[in-house]
Amino acid sequence: MTDLHVVPSGLRPPRGSRRRHLLSVADLGRDDIERLLATAHSFALSQERDTKKLPTLRGRLIMNVFYESSTRTSASFELAAKRLSADTLSVKASGSSVEKGESLKDTALTLAAYDPDVIVIRHPQIGAPQLITGVTQAHVVNAGDGKHQHPTQALLDLYTIQSTLGRLEGVQVAIVGDVLHSRVARSLIQALHLVGASVILVGPPPLLPADLAPVSFDIDAIRDADIVYVLRMQRERMQEGANYVPSLHEYTARWCVTPDRLRPGQLVMHPGPINRGVEIDARVADSDAALFVDQVRAGLVVRMAVLYDLLTTGPVLVEVPLEVA
Amino acid sequence: MILVGRSGADDVLIRGARVLDPAEGVDAVMDVRIDGGVIAALGVDLDTSGHRVIDGTGLVLAPAFIDPHVHLRTPGREDEETIASGTAAAAAGGYCAILAMPNTDPVVDTTDVLRGLRARAVEEAEIPVGFMAAITMGQAGAQLTEMGELADAGAAAFTDDGKPVATAGLMRRALEYNAITGRILALHCEEPSLTRGGHMHMGAVSAELGLGGWPSLGESLGVAREIALAGDTGQPVHLMHLSAIESVDHLRRAQEVGVRATGEASPHHLSLTDEAVRSLDTNFKMNPPLRTETDRKALIDALNDGTIAAIATDHAPHSREEKDVPFEAAPFGVTGLETAFGALYTNLVLPGLVSLETVLERMSTGPARIFGLDVPRVAVGATANLVLLSTEATWDVREDDFLSLSANSWLIGERLQGRVMLTIAAGRVAYQAYEA
Numbered sequence: 035m036t037d038l039h040v041v042p043s044g045l046r047p048p049r050g051s052r053r054r055h056l057l058s059v060a061d062l063g064r065d066d067i068e069r070l071l072a073t074a075h076s077f078a079l080s081q082e083r084d085t086k087k088l089p090t091l092r093g094r095l096i097m098n099v100f101y102e103s104s105t106r107t108s109a110s111f112e113l114a115a116k117r118l119s120a121d122t123l124s125v126k127a128s129g130s131s132v133e134k135g136e137s138l139k140d141t142a143l144t145l146a147a148y149d150p151d152v153i154v155i156r157h158p159q160i161g162a163p164q165l166i167t168g169v170t171q172a173h174v175v176n177a178g179d180g181k182h183q184h185p186t187q188a189l190l191d192l193y194t195i196q197s198t199l200g201r202l203e204g205v206q207v208a209i210v211g212d213v214l215h216s217r218v219a220r221s222l223i224q225a226l227h228l229v230g231a232s233v234i235l236v237g238p239p240p241l242l243p244a245d246l247a248p249v250s251f252d253i254d255a256i257r258d259a260d261i262v263y264v265l266r267m268q269r270e271r272m273q274e275g276a277n278y279v280p281s282l283h284e285y286t287a288r289w290c291v292t293p294d295r296l297r298p299g300q301l302v303m304h305p306g307p308i309n310r311g312v313e314i315d316a317r318v319a320d321s322d323a324a325l326f327v328d329q330v331r332a333g334l335v336v337r338m339a340v341l342y343d344l345l346t347t348g349p350v351l352v353e354v355p356l357e358v359a
Numbered sequence: 360m361i362l363v364g365r366s367g368a369d370d371v372l373i374r375g376a377r378v379l380d381p382a383e384g385v386d387a388v389m390d391v392r393i394d395g396g397v398i399a400a401l402g403v404d405l406d407t408s409g410h411r412v413i414d415g416t417g418l419v420l421a422p423a424f425i426d427p428h429v430h431l432r433t434p435g436r437e438d439e440e441t442i443a444s445g446t447a448a449a450a451a452g453g454y455c456a457i458l459a460m461p462n463t464d465p466v467v468d469t470t471d472v473l474r475g476l477r478a479r480a481v482e483e484a485e486i487p488v489g490f491m492a493a494i495t496m497g498q499a500g501a502q503l504t505e506m507g508e509l510a511d512a513g514a515a516a517f518t519d520d521g522k523p524v525a526t527a528g529l530m531r532r533a534l535e536y537n538a539i540t541g542r543i544l545a546l547h548c549e550e551p552s553l554t555r556g557g558h559m560h561m562g563a564v565s566a567e568l569g570l571g572g573w574p575s576l577g578e579s580l581g582v583a584r585e586i587a588l589a590g591d592t593g594q595p596v597h598l599m600h601l602s603a604i605e606s607v608d609h610l611r612r613a614q615e616v617g618v619r620a621t622g623e624a625s626p627h628h629l630s631l632t633d634e635a636v637r638s639l640d641t642n643f644k645m646n647p648p649l650r651t652e653t654d655r656k657a658l659i660d661a662l663n664d665g666t667i668a669a670i671a672t673d674h675a676p677h678s679r680e681e682k683d684v685p686f687e688a689a690p691f692g693v694t695g696l697e698t699a700f701g702a703l704y705t706n707l708v709l710p711g712l713v714s715l716e717t718v719l720e721r722m723s724t725g726p727a728r729i730f731g732l733d734v735p736r737v738a739v740g741a742t743a744n745l746v747l748l749s750t751e752a753t754w755d756v757r758e759d760d761f762l763s764l765s766a767n768s769w770l771i772g773e774r775l776q777g778r779v780m781l782t783i784a785a786g787r788v789a790y791q792a793y794e795a
Contacts, residue, residue, distance in 0.1 A: 060567075060637075137680065137683070137684065138684060138685065139680075139683050139684070157685060159684075159685035159686070159687040159688050160558075160568065160569060160570055160639065160685060160686050160687045161639035161641070161685035161686030161687060161688075161689075162685040164638075164639045164640075164685075164686075165683070165684065165685055179685070180569060180685075180687055181569030181570070181571075182568055182569040182570070183569070215569075216569075217569060220567065220568075220569050224567075243566035244566070245562070245563040245566040245567065246566055246567065
């Protein structure tokens with residue numbers, strides 16, 4: 035067993051009686067992000083051991099309530115809770131009383147009767163996590179609400195960039211695709227701004243809100259980026275009549291991230307699931323430039339850090355001194 | 360008779376209030392004696408014999424308010440509001456008359472429905488109420504209602520509120536035909552192809568939150584259409600719940616060239632901006648949506664210069680279960696009757712943005728003139744339609760205190776300065792905040 039070191043006091047979670055949640059990156063400061071990434075880093079080291087389970091949250095209950103399909107987010111929250119020895123309970127909209135017309139409020143009140151310490155909620159409608167905070171005593175983690183926010187995705191993306199490039203400050207990120215409908219993009223843009231990285235949005239004009247970051251409609255604008263962050267192009271956005279782009283063919287011709295649009299050394303990220311041949315060329319997806327698996331791995335330790343952070347208010351115990359950007 | 364409801368012949372003497380009637384040019388501390396529901400005397404040290412005496416010292420006595428935009432939810436959603444509860448709430452807000460919207464279930468589009476409502480109001484209404492009728496059958500935008508018959512049966516005005524009249528062609532026909540009724544068309548200005556999927560003002564805040572945007576152009580394009588049609592037909596139009604600077608600019612220019620167009624604004628659009636939506640509190644979700652500070656300032660300017668001649672609450676009750684949902688799933692609309700004066704006094708008068716006189720005028724004389732109703736006046740011989748106000752009293756807006764059956768107020772938890780102490784509507788004491 036290696037020595038335990040205490041994280042410097044500047045990285046301590048905010049003290050106070052107020053119940054904390056993770057609803058939006060907008061609620062975080064740079065200190066919060068640095069603390070969470072440092073905690074995630076310490077958990078990453080623990081995950082290199084043969085015995086990966088930590089006793090930290092023994093006896094705690096983490097409830098995962100998913101009203102939308104999800105593979106990586108729900109899996110990694112569940113595994114994160116288990117690695118911290120918490121009990122987990124997963125509720126999905128299909129097969130539950132949601133299908134019998136129960137309102138979100140009533141479902142939340144019912145689940146709250148089991149006294150969960152944390153409720154992790156994914157919901158197609160903006161504002162669902164806020165509603166849960168009002169009707170339960172749990173800490174609430176937003177695992178994606180409509181087009182609004184997906185803060186743990188942004189944190190795992192920062193963690194991935196930091197681990198790969200060794201820094202966040204000054205990193206240039208080009209986000210490519212459907213920003214308008216993307217909660218991932220909204221959270222990530224805010225998070226990148228918080229840590230001093232720069233962002234440019236690239237894609238079709240109707241899918242790039244003007245007020246979030248500089249925009250370019252030309253795929254060549256990704257050339258200066260250290261990281262090309264490709265968003266999923268949702269097929270329903272390209273149905274006839276939606277008219278965000280005239281056709282899938284035109285989108286792919288103009289904005290698909292292909293090998294010849296990348297320069298050597300650029301790294302490619304994607305929140306998944308990917309559409310090969312739509313927003314990203316298969317050769318790019320299968321290349322060493324793609325960090326998709328690193329992102330998934332980061333998702334586990336970042337979510338461990340988030341659960342741990344919400345449920346502890348004391349100093350964070352870690353196993354090695356930290357180097358945080 | 361457009362207004363129906365309880366009236367009375369109360370004998371009241373209000374002692375020593377500051378009597379303020381901007382339209383009549385009255386501003387003096389004096390007594391007001393009401394004999395049998397009619398203002399009988401103004402003066403100092405009036406004889407009190409046989410009258411209920413109310414001490415108005417330190418208070419303001421003004422013409423009572425008229426709200427031309429109220430959803431009474433009756434028939435169809437009597438769990439959210441009834442004629443009795445809505446008019447009681449209005450009385451508590453200082454109103455002596457309100458106009459009810461016809462987007463009920465069923466829609467007020469036949470004389471049978473209208474007559475039924477008016478008969479109920481005679482029994483139940485705490486203050487007089489006028490019922491608007493729909494412009495098109497079922498508000499479906501296809502077939503005009505029997506506007507002549509409806510006007511004869513007492514329709515206060517015509518509106519498809521909640522949505523625009525579907526096409527310019529039908530709107531033009533409605534304006535032409537409406538020449539026979541002598542009523543006004545009150546219009547909800549919206550271009551649906553621009554607002555579909557919108558939950559809040561389209562701008563920087565909606566981009567950040569990811570909520571679907573309801574752009575200013577969605578309103579101002581509708582305003583431009585209605586003004587063009589009013590100019591073309593020579594018929595008057597009243598533009599409801601204006602929210603955007605572009606709409607106000609259109610209206611001001613139209614008035615300058617003689618188009619018969621009037622406008623109203625709500626206390627929430629005059630008080631709040633889209634920044635409030637960041638909370639994702641569903642009591643900040645209305646149609647049209649809260650806009651930017653630039654828009655709010657334009658509304659205030661228009662209120663001051665008279666471009667917007669009326670303040671209307673757009674009181675829109677919703678049940679708790681309808682609003683206790685994620686923001687995106689919530690219906691549009693907030694209540695406002697009981698908080699209107701306090702909100703306006705706190706947010707406009709106290710910061711020096713609008714004078715008390717202007718607020719009082721736009722809440723009373725302004726809407727009365729637009730809709731052809733008797734103007735409430737403080738004058739001998741006039742029916743007593745009076746409100747006694749404290750501009751000093753502060754009060755906390757609490758969910759449990761509303762007389763409305765619904766509590767979807769954007770002001771819950773807020774402290775307001777400015778309070779209605781007494782309302783006399785159609786000669787009858789309809790509300791009193793304290794024991795005399």
